[in-house]
Amino acid sequence: MQRMALYDTIKKLINQRTEKMAxxxxxxxxPEAKIVWLKDMSQYPWVREGMTDFTSKQGISKSRQAQIGxxxxxxxxxxxxxxPGFIDPATGRKHYYRRIFxxxxxxxxxxxxxxxxxEAVEPETVEPKVKGLSPGKKAQIAVRIPRSLLQKLNRHIQIMEMSQTEVVVSALSKYLDSQEDIPLIERIVKIEERLAQLEGQ
Structure with a gap:
């Protein structure tokens, strides 16, 4: 009876591990702290993202790597x-769920x-604690904003002669401190404003 109970427990754990992979x-x-790449990821347009268990929180042994493939x-x-994700009832060892690519x-x-x-994701979109983006997914969002804000947005678009996308990308880039994503047209406008200020001095 005890053997059957142990068998059922182990079978349940195996099923949980298999499900966790996908x-x-x-x-x-x-709990993620770091993503470790074993290859030059610039050569990989997409990879499979999954999760499996390890008996350690960092690193990966050669034998474990061989098991994965x-x-x-x-x-x-x-x-x-x-x-730990679970404790093996047969050995008492702690197992930790970690992402693999x-x-x-x-x-x-x-x-x-x-x-x-x-399960395909673009490696360049993978970060600790952040799920990778699907290569087939368009970089597009849809949000609801107050009508007053929409009016200001439309007014700004007309004044700056920019598209709605450019204005939103610019605003998000500034808010999220991602200067490299600010649209070129806005950078040019800022340069022109600075030149005008310098000429007026």
């Missing part, structure tokens, strides 16, 4: 105080028509 919540990423290209490391044999050959596997 599905995880943003909550699961909170030769096409492992990256993994997440966890913060020192990260809690990999490819399967023939991935780029099999997906060469603009389609991607459901």
């Amino acid at each position: 599905f995880f919540k943003l909550e699961d990423l909170k 030769p096409e492992l290209v990256g993994y997440a490391e966890l913060e020192e105080d990260a809690p 990999m490819l399967r044999d023939g991935d780029y050959k099999n997906y060469n028509d603009g389609t991607y596997p459901s």
